Amino acid sequence: MGDCGRQEAFPPSSKNIYWPNDLWLSAASVWEILIKVQAGKLPLPRPSGPYLVKQAAENRIEVLPITLDHILRIESLAMHHRDRLIEC
Secondary structure, eight states: OGGGGOGGGSOGGGHHHHOSSOEEEEHHHHHHHHHHHHTTSSOOOSSHHHHHHHHHHHTTEEEEOOOHHHHHGGGGSOGGGOOHHHHO
């Protein structure tokens, strides 16, 4: 992910705008986590869905939704955003 997910990568003045002490997780990330669990590449307690929901609640992580508008924007992304799974 690089520096884009770390608060230190942004100016101190942006902290209260972008990160008012919140933790966010994309629904797409949850999707990818569950795919890795099913493939046996990520060991998590089973069933993993309820485990992830519980961990998000306990750690005050807000799950960001994926909307139809988000999905429709895929068409305008540069090709470097292609899914590696499609290329296999």
